[in-house]
Amino acid sequence: MSEKKVLLKIENLVKYFPIRAGVFKRIIAWVKAVDDVSFEIYEGETVGLVGESGCGKTTIGMTLLRLYEPTSGRIIVGNEDTTYYFMPYFKAKKYIKKTYIKKFENEDPEKFTGIDKKYYELYKQLGESGFYSKLLSNIKEKRSEFRKTMQIVFQDPYSSLNPRIRIKTIVSEGPVMHKVIKKSEIIDKVKAALEEVGIHGDHMYRFPHQFSGGQRQRIGMARALLMNPKLIVADEAVAALDVSIRSQVINLMLDLQKKHNLTYLFISHDLSVIKYISDRVVVMYLGKIVENAPKKVLFEDPLHPYTKALMSAIPVPNPDYKKKRIILTGDVPSPVNPPSGCRFHPRCPVAKEICSKEEPPLKEIQPGHFVACHFPGSLK
């Protein structure tokens, strides 16, 4: 177990969206969608990211895929910092200077670990300008490599496939562009990919509207799969499907994971689905991680009051199942003006004075079990 390799590491990720108003459309406030979030994803595992609407879970997915540029923070894939890959040249340079050069000049090299250590050695070896050019060279190849590593499956089976092009093009355009498959192989590869997800290979000449919702989600999977990615971000991938179709797609995702040794970041609002599919669960509330633990641990012994409340709120299809209901009062506050201190404190049944003043850090209470709460486990 200790051999597990970190595939993706998110460090202090922040994503704010500006709100503009007034005569000159100046920025008057920020939507703090994701606010200082860090977690790791190991190779081959499924991390479930769960939270209610507005908690920032989708924003994390979009930022990982670089469909949004992060406001700050680092996204490390494998052994490379990929944060600057999609920045314009000068911004990227500025980022490298701020993140590495300054640190290397001012801090004790002995304390560097992980990627900092690796980059420090590069820096010593190549000098400042050499370090820059090493990081900034071949940016197109780096981008391409990044796209091949990470793919996404979306929620809406109706809007996630371009209605005007054929399945063949939908599935193959990415891989062809990144030379994952050759043009001459398109038909065979697309056919294979489609059959793998349970779609008849001959249907590749059809248009998206000729498929049902569940089939479209399968096609979305095939599109991601053919890029041969290591990590697939599934953003509410089964939320829009009927119950009887949902289990088909979930099972398919699990089968594919086994077969291709895929890693999933499974984003969902539904704890029951998360419980079924994940190895580890990250619970978010209002832009922050409140709890992060292996699935078993989390479901047996949730320590954050929010996690507990969330679990008790999920309706269980068993009329005899007795559980203690914790009904939270009030609404989720706006991410523009999040509450001071612990963001959950206005709704928390066990909040004390300190909770409104001090923000609890995400502490590792047991190995692998992180909680951001001043009084973990106090809600019985």
Next chain:
Amino acid sequence: MNTELKRTLRKLFKNPSAILGFSLLTFFIIVAIFAPLISPPINPMFPDENGNPMKLDNPYIMPILSWSSDPVPPSKDHPFGMIAGRDILYGVVWGTRTAFKIGLIVVTASTFFGIIIGSIAGYFGGWVDEVLMRITDVFLSIPFLLAAMVLTTILGSGLDKVMIAMIIFGWMATARLIRANILQVKEEQFVLAAKALGIKNYIIILRHILPNTIFPVLVQATMRLGSLVITAAALSFLGLGAPIGYADWGSMLNYTRNYILGASGQALAYWYTVFYPGIAMVLFVLAWNLVGDALRDVFDPKLK
């Protein structure tokens, strides 16, 4: 696709006004194509050495068949009557060609510019968008007829000048429409998916965005065609477009103005001078509006 297409066609041809629109349009197309057969471009007043009627150099210049400029009522030879010594039927028939020419050229060109400007503004956003949209605002702040009128006069009147003026002041609606559509489609998940696949910007625009925004633009273009022909005719009517004697409905109506009061004692004596070019124009515009309406129903079922 075929079932979808069939459904669409069925929907289209169940609607009586759509059928009327398409039939009228077909009729005008036939008239335009066969204009030389319906009204041969010859002038019998000037036979050549063999005694055959003279061929016209420019069929759009209506031949003068009599030296009397007063209207002549419909007769067997001139079923729509005559005005200014010219055959009204000839003008109506060849005027169809003029109308198509004006409509198609102006619509195609202005839609093209509109698409380019709107796509750039919509896809790239930011200051590019801001600048392009403020320019659009400026162009939109001059009433179209007024702008076309002024520019035509400055360029020196004539049909070509009218068309240039209408193109220069005719792209804004398309630009705004396509921009708004792009802003909407840009957030669709299939565009995000394409970005996540690392597809190049221009391919995203050409393959994923434009095809999903173009239909409303086509519908709009169809609907605009009719009103553009009206504006062009209005300019001719004001004496800025085609010169008198040109086979153009607007300029024929302009000339007619002098006769609307009728002969003494017979107020409506010269009805045919207004009626035939007028009805041709109304039907032409009606055809495009009906077709545009039908297309909109098909592509945007929300609007009835």
Next chain:
Amino acid sequence: MEKKPLLEVKNLKTYFYTEDGIVKAVDGVDFEVYPGETLGIVGESGSGKSVTSLSIMRLLDPNGEIIEGSQIIFEGKNLLELSDDEMRKIRGNDIAMIFQEPMVALNPVFTIGEQIMEAILLHQDVSKTEARKMAIEMLQKVGIPEPEKRIDEYPHELSGGMRQRAMIAMALSCRPKLLIADEPTTALDVTIQAQILELMKELQKEYGMAIILITHDVGVIAENADRVVVMYGGMVMETANVRELFKEMRHPYTWGLLNSLPRLDIEQERLYNIPGIVPDPLHFPPGCRFNTRCEFADEKCRKEIPPLYEVNKEHFSRCFYYQKVEEAQKLKKAGESA
């Protein structure tokens, strides 16, 4: 136990006439609702559950028609025989309804107060000031803080949960005997869903009304309904008391549905799959509507529509093999996991 039903739906058939053909959205549905109970109707998209509720209210779109022979008997009166005016007096007064999306179900250009007061003024003989007072009371009752202030706000100024509370306040303002809740919490977050369901339970206790709870979420049904109607393809597949239904399924569809759910209360090795896709209401298969996806379907199922068999007094199933369903499925599952 022999209570008289408040509402009886008998052989309800609602068809829609579309360009592509006749959609038999509801095709022979029977059930009863007793005073004070919660009847859950569960089904997937296209099962006809929402159309059933709209048929009861007689609020179908113009292309929909309730077929001759259907009966909807409320307190002894067949609602389908009432004049429009008589029906109008029942709506909002005796039978009220709340919808899935409070954002689109509330009129955006009127304040919450105006919309609640309208219902009160329509059915009760009170003055405007009294109606306003009653509206504020209702808002308080459904847990909207600062009701005196909120009453003058527009729907878009409220959060999703608050909007649904306002919707409930509006529906209950005339103390209806029956409340039809069509997916009342689907658009809401789980913690808010828990609040709303709790609120509905409390108000039901207080007012003693019956509720028809329509949802696709089996969990919501398990926790809130007394009796359950399972719909599929415009027909009732199974109906039973909630405990019995979840323990002794007598229809393969119910069985499949319950076993394909990821659950919090038990550990699951692998989810069951109902194969195939949800049928298109335009092209229902002949015979049993579920036969294309049923692993036990035989020739008979493909030809004949099974009747609603009585398992016991409270339990009915539309399956020829209702007696064998459970054993067969259990055997199959045992075989798979072995």
Next chain:
Amino acid sequence: MTAYIIRRLLLLPLILFGVTLIIFSFTQILGPEKLLSAYVNPNVFDKLSNEELDKLIEKYGLNEPMWTRYFKWLGGVLRGDLGWSVTAKQPVAQAIKERIPYTIELALYAIIPVIGVGIWLGVAAAVNRDKFLDHFIRIFAIIGWSLPDFVFGLIVLMIFYSALGWFPPGTMSAWAEEIVKSPEFKRFTHILSIDALLNGRLDIFWDALRHLIGPILTISWLWWAYLLRITRSSMLEVLGKEYVRTARAKGVPEKDVIHKHARKNAMIPVVTVAGAMVIGLLAGTVIVEVIFNRIGMGRFTAQAATQLDYAAVLGSVLFYSTVLIIGNLIIDILYAALDPRIRLG
């Protein structure tokens, strides 16, 4: 909201700057000689020698760079001096001021019935969908939308003037003009029909009205059609909304469902169209005033444009554009007033 209005008002001079700049730079295509013709009597102009031409060009500053001349003109505008109109033989500002009331009168009489009755009819058509009234209105709307105003104007003149003799062209009869120009006739509003009433002259009022009916019919025909169409389709859309169903589920009588719940929502898109309509009506005055030979901004602009009286052209464009922009702003404000969801910002 206030911020939005301020922003738009700040943009107004910028847009007007752009508008006049566009028109001004277009006039540069003409070259100094052509531009000069606006200053000189055509009979004299033809006889001028080249040197005399150059002298005159120098005199009027026509060979200066465009920017210099544009800012000169702009400086004049800011001082209220729009230049000299050759066609009207008076200062442009004065000419515009004299003509505005006539155009406003025409537009006002055309707009009010269209908005009042048009909306009502459109709602009626939607409610009685696929019944006789609906078909009738739809056919009327589609034909009206295709009938060019100048063709319709000619027909109106033919029938109501030459055949029936009811509604003559022009602004007023000669006898009326004499009275109006006399000092006893007080001009309160400069809107003829209203002033006639205020002076207690019913005969003049009737005369003004007789001259107005033809133009009003012509100019509003198209907009009747347009407004009916939009109201109908907007109403149909709203009637399918869920909140209409909610209202019915509450037991609201059908009459209130339509006229209270649905109509208020249906009016939101109609306002935008009504805006386009007011602006379209103004532009339509050009054609109508020419056909009916009425005094007004439209005919003045048409004459100026066709005769290259570019000071007058620039002045008119400035006028029309200002009206257009302010009109659009008012529409946006109305829009926000109707729809509480819209927070302009």
